[in-house]
Amino acid sequence: MxxxxxxxxxxxxxxxxxxxxCPRYMEQDxxxxxxxxxxxxxxxxxxxxxxxxxxxxxPWERKLLGIRRNEPCLMIRRRTWSDTANVTTARLxxxxxxxxxxxxx
Numbered sequence: 182m183x184x185x186x187x188x189x190x191x192x193x194x195x196x197x198x199x200x201x202x203c204p205r206y207m208e209q210d211x212x213x214x215x216x217x218x219x220x221x222x223x224x225x226x227x228x229x230x231x232x233x234x235x236x237x238x239x240p241w242e243r244k245l246l247g248i249r250r251n252e253p254c255l256m257i258r259r260r261t262w263s264d265t266a267n268v269t270t271a272r273l274x275x276x277x278x279x280x281x282x283x284x285x286x
Contacts, residue, residue: 182216183245190246193274202268224263232258233282238274246276253277 184192196216198206202224209219236256243250257273 191279193245196269196271198269202266224268226261227264228262230260248276255280
């Protein structure tokens, strides 16, 4: 899935959803609700794991994101759990010039 903001591609998302937890995931119309909102309603997140890396995108990823050959990307690998069940595994790829990772505590 490619996410856009103001017509500009900002993220490629590869998400694998546990069908035992969310059996009707593929039947959803996500034009009115985000996949994340749906998943959170079905299986509230109790734990996450996130790994952040700087990567060089593949040619097909550069094409989808509309970026130059030498532009780096930020990749986040994320897994989520609801209680003891792994709900999702995702790979999120962002153009380095269109994304900033920020944490506030």
